[in-house]
Amino acid sequence: MKNKIKDYLQLIKLSLSIMVVFSSVMAFVLTPDFKEYQDKLFRVLMLFAGGMLVTGSANAINQVVEKDTDAMMKRTGKRPVAAGRMSVQEGWAFAIITGSAGIFILGHYFNWLTAGLAAFSLFLYAFIYTPLKKINSIAVLVGAIPGAFPCLIGWAAGDDKLSIGGWVLFGIQFLWQFPHFWAIAWIAHADYTRVGFKLLPADKGPTKFTALQTVIYSLLLLPVTLVPYYTGMCEYASVTGKTGLAFIVLANIFMLMRSLKLYKTMEVAAARKVMFGSYMYLPVVLLALLMSKV
Numbered sequence: 001m002k003n004k005i006k007d008y009l010q011l012i013k014l015s016l017s018i019m020v021v022f023s024s025v026m027a028f029v030l031t032p033d034f035k036e037y038q039d040k041l042f043r044v045l046m047l048f049a050g051g052m053l054v055t056g057s058a059n060a061i062n063q064v065v066e067k068d069t070d071a072m073m074k075r076t077g078k079r080p081v082a083a084g085r086m087s088v089q090e091g092w093a094f095a096i097i098t099g100s101a102g103i104f105i106l107g108h109y110f111n112w113l114t115a116g117l118a119a120f121s122l123f124l125y126a127f128i129y130t131p132l133k134k135i136n137s138i139a140v141l142v143g144a145i146p147g148a149f150p151c152l153i154g155w156a157a158g159d160d161k162l163s164i165g166g167w168v169l170f171g172i173q174f175l176w177q178f179p180h181f182w183a184i185a186w187i188a189h190a191d192y193t194r195v196g197f198k199l200l201p202a203d204k205g206p207t208k209f210t211a212l213q214t215v216i217y218s219l220l221l222l223p224v225t226l227v228p229y230y231t232g233m234c235e236y237a238s239v240t241g242k243t244g245l246a247f248i249v250l251a252n253i254f255m256l257m258r259s260l261k262l263y264k265t266m267e268v269a270a271a272r273k274v275m276f277g278s279y280m281y282l283p284v285v286l287l288a289l290l291m292s293k294v
Helices: 002-011 014-030 040-065 067-071 088-109 112-132 139-159 164-187 189-195 208-230 239-265 268-291
Strands: none
Touching (some): 014 139, 014 164, 040 067, 040 139, 112 139, 164 268, 239 268
C-alpha cells in the first residue's frame, strides 16, 4: 500500500501540482470579494482539492501518453507507468476519476465557469501540448496557456467572471513559464533531443538565441507584475503596499540577473540557477501582491 501511494503521488507529480494549485488559490484570495466569504478556509480547501484533482488528472494523462518516451529518459524512467509498476488502464482510470471529481467540486462549490476553465485547461495540456512537444517548439507557447490557467480558474472562483485582475495574473504566470521551462529544457537537452522533444526556441539547442529569449521574457515580467498597482488591484501608499512593491521589483531584478548570467556563460549550471530561481520567483511575486491588495 505504501508503494502504491508513492506511485500515485508520482503519477500526479505532487510538487508540481502543489505549485500550480498554489497560484490558483492565490488568485482566489486576491479577488475583491474574497473578504466577504464567511467560510474562507472551507472555500480555499475546496479550491485546493478540486485543483489538485484536475492537475493530477492532467499529469496522469501526460505520463500514460508519454510512457514510452519517459522510459527512455533518466529523469523520468522511474515514473510508475513508464517503469511498468502501473498499467496504462489503471493510469487512465485514475485520470478519468480524478479529473471528473475535480471538475465537479469546482462547479458545485464555486461556479461552472471555474469548472469549464479547469476542463479546458486539462484538455489543452493533455491532448494538445503533450503530443505537440514532438512536432514543434511552439509547444512551449501552447503549453504556457494551460500553465497560466490556474490564475484564471482561481479568479473566476472568487469573482464569478473573468475581469481584469484575473487576466493580469494570467499574464504574469504566462510570461514566467518561458524562462522557467527553457531553463529546464536547457538542462535536459540531451535527454529531450534523444526522444524527439522540440522545446527550445532554437533548432540547434542551447544557443545564444535561446539565452537571449530567456532574458527578454524576464524583462517583460517587470512591467506586467507592476500592472496591478496601476489598475487599482493593489496599492502602494501603505507600508505593506510599498513593501510588496519592493519585493516585486527585487524579484524581477533577481530573475533578470540569473537570465543574464545564462546569456553570458551559456553553462548548464547557470540554466539550473534560472530554473531554481523561477521556482522562488512566482510565490514571492504572488505573496507580494497579496501584501499590497486593496
